[in-house]
Amino acid sequence: MNTPTEQTAEHVSKEKKEESIGDLAKTAFLALLLAMVIRTFLFEPFNIPSGSMVPNLLIGDYLFVSKYSYGYSKHSFPFSAGGFEGRVANDHLPERGDVAVFKLPTNPSIDYIKRVIGLPGDTLQMIGGQLYINKKPVPRELLGLKDYTNDFKMSSEVVEYMETLPNDVLHLIYELDDNQVLDNTEEFKVPDGHYFMMGDNRDNSQDSRVMQNVGFVPLENFVGQAKFIFFSTNGTARIYELWKWPWTIRYDRLFQKIV
Secondary structure, three states: OOOHHHHHHHHHHHHHHHHHHHHHHHHHHHHHHHHHHHHHHOEEEEEOOOOOOOOOOOOOEEEEEEOOOOOEOHHHOHHHOOOOOOOEOOOOOOOOOOEEEEEEOOEEEEEEEEEEEEOOOOEEEEEOOEEEEOOEEOOEEEEEEEEEEOOOOOEEEEEEEEEEOOOOOEEEEEEOOOOOHHHOOOOEEOOOOEEEEEOOEHHHOOOOOOOOOOOOEEHHHEEEEEEEEEEEEOOOOOOOOHHHHHHHEOHHHOOEEOO
């Protein structure tokens, strides 16, 4: 039988334990809340799962997307649970050349990342691999041949160009050649409130040129603008191969600004 002193000590110990658990739960809740606020309103991490934006983004790149760049829509929230239509606090609209994450119009549960090429009211067309915006060819400077390994681990040789968009944004693009499926298209007229998105790896990108899968992207579907790469791995080490990790990191891509 416990003495009164022992009972008191036991009671105090129990209260301290409950208080400690309560403090831990409170701290965890506040940390989770802070993470949700940052993810919803400031920055959200994404990783690159495919080669559609090669050579500017590689499979295994991890990047931060600025959620405030274009304001907020229901898609700014986890599971698109914003509960409102349209976009708010959007003082800055997407600009030609921006690399942006958006919800796939045909399946909003899927995130895509592409480059903004066409603005509302623009006409766009591919003719013999050459991009035309509003009936004018977009200049591209031939840089040479590059070795490229696609998503299926198959190697090929591609042609690298420096493309200059009408607002003087320069970016690299890859072309297998100028006779692929998406190198000759119909003329696309971008509706009001929509944007035309394309991958930099032109012959290996499902983008707005494929109307049945992507098509024009509503402003509401934009999640944010891709800003910089915070981590990158070439994926050659398995998760349990800790001793290989240091040699799989692409150190030259860490904290690289996305252009």
